[in-house]
Amino acid sequence: MPxxxxxxxxTQTDSTVYISVPLKGATVGKVDIISTDEYIKVHYxxxxFEAFLFExxxxARSTARVGDGAALISVQKKTNKLWDHLMLSTNDKETKKGIRERALLxxxxxxSSESKSNAEKKQAExxxxxETMMKLEQEERDSIQKMKDTEREKTSAELAAWQLRQKEKLEEETQLKLQSQRENQSTVQVVAKQEKGCSGGGTVKPKPKSKGAENRKKNQADLPAPRTVGNIQVSFTPRVFPTALRESRVQEEEEWLQKQAEARRAVHADVEELNDLKEEQRNPDWLKDKGDKCFATGDYLGAVNAYSLAIRLNRKIPxxxxxxxxxHLKLRNLHKAIEDSSQALDLLTPPVAANEAARVRAHVRRGSAFCQLQLYAEGLQDYQAALKIDPHSETLxxxxxxxxxIIQGTAD
Structure with a gap:
């Protein structure tokens, strides 16, 4: 029996009642407090301790705090007036039993309502x-489609320019051929007139020319004039970086370009062990394109295999x-997604304008993985880092x- x-x-004021219950050495974890509109229970x-309240x-506005060897309970009165007593003065056991049962119910x-609310909150999270992951994937698909459209337009323009050059070249060759034919016809007509004039005297015959001499004379007439000799001055335009001069980071930009060039040349030593692969399968760029196509069609395992093989060939491409x-985010391999995003961020150094978009994507993917693991503080750090790089992104x-x-508990 307790x-x-x-x-x-x-103690009390016109609006509030303060109750202090000594805990007699009990630890915080062993104190059970129940508070309703007409009943308070503290069990350790x-x-x-039971209180059948006077009114x-x-x-909803009552609070309870355990500390300093006492349970401190603060309840808000519904009407602003002083009570004569803290508890009801009745000793009727049936009345108290009814109050206790209603309070427990x-x-x-x-x-139950709080549990349901927490479940709904977790479901909303x-x-x-x-939705965040789907939005990121849609942005990625849009970016890939935009790149494809740009490349298609560029290729179409180059093809049209080549066709135009071929047409102009063909027309030029046709004109040269027609001009040559006209010149040959004129030469034949002149020779015929000279022979006709000589044959009218009846006594003088022209000395026949050798066939070789005629051919040499004709070839010399077809040769173009010698080209003039001259010097061509070549000057290279200096590289211009997008960063403003007052915030110049030319050294970091040059370091990033050098790292990119080294990464393209770097091939891991275990390539020799992959003798069973085709020639194109030994190219990291070809494997990356294959992984991108698999991702776009929803074959995420195939994309992972392509990227993994490319990483075996070259571990320096972020x-x-x-x-x-x-x-991995698609496949719910959240820890692997965090690991790969971190590796990409390690390679995306030094931070320059040329790799801003790649760093934003890596931060967002790692932050999304953290949030799905309910590590919201870590996820917030990554999203803030991405927002610092791209502060004008409304989505971020x-x-x-x-x-x-979500962290502050104010999410809808």
């Missing part, structure tokens, strides 16, 4: 994470790790604020 606590204390075995209170309903992280601003709301 021991009833009688050495409690209470073997002690029990109903606003339970209300408390259970409250717990999962839905948000899924896009391979970042794209494989996107595949909205997603970052959403994560802050």
């Amino acid at each position: 021991l009833l606590v009688t050495d409690y204390s209470w 075995p073997p002690y029990l 109903p209170v606003d339970d 209300k408390y259970q309903e409250k717990l 999962k839905k948000y994470a899924l 896009a391979l790790y970042s794209n494989r992280a996107a595949c 601003q909205a997603d970052t604020q959403r994560i802050r709301d």
Whole structure:
């Protein structure tokens, strides 16, 4: 049988009642507090404190805190007036039993409502994470489609220019051929007139020319004039970086370009072990394009295999790790997505304007993986890092604020 606590204390104002219940050495984890609009219970075995309140209170605004050896309970009155007593003065056991049962029923309903609310909140967070991932994938698809359209337009323009050059070349050759034929005809007519004039005297015959001499004379007439000798001065335009001069980071830009060039030349030593692969399958760029196509068609496992083989061939290309992280997000391999995103960020150094977009993608993919693991503080750091790189992105601003709301418990 529990021991009833009688050495409690209470004070009041017109709007609030303060109750202090000594815990008699009990630890915080062993204190059970139930508070409703007409009943308060503090149980820490073997002690029990019950209060059948003098008047109903606003339970939604009541608070309880355990510390300094006491349970401090603050309840808000529904009407602003002073109470004569803290508890009802009745000793009717049936009345108290009815109040206790109603209080326990209300408390259970409250717990059930909170549990349902927490479940709905968790479901909303999962839905948000899924929507974020779908949005990122849509942006990735749009970017790939835009690149394809740009490349297609460029190829069409180059083909049209080549066809025009071929047409002009053909027309020029045709004109030269016609001109040559006209010149030959004129030469034949002149020779015929000379022979006709000589034959009219009847006594002088022209000396026949050798066939070889005629051919040499004709070839010399067809040769173009010698070209003039001269010098051509060549000057190279200096490379211009997009960063403003007052914020110049030319050294970092040059270092990034040098790293990119080295990465393209770097081939891992285990290429010799892949003798069973075709020639194109030994090219990391070809494998990356294949992985991109698999990702676009929803074959995420195929994309992971293509990116992984490309990484075996060359471990210095950050896009391979970042794209494989996107595949792992799709496959719910969240820890692997975090690992690949981190590797991509390590390779995307030094941070320059040329790799800003790649760093934003890597931060967002790692942040999304953290949020799906409910590590919202870590995810917020990545989204803030991405927002710092691209502060004008409305999508990043909205997603970052959403994560802050989840952390603060104010998300809808």
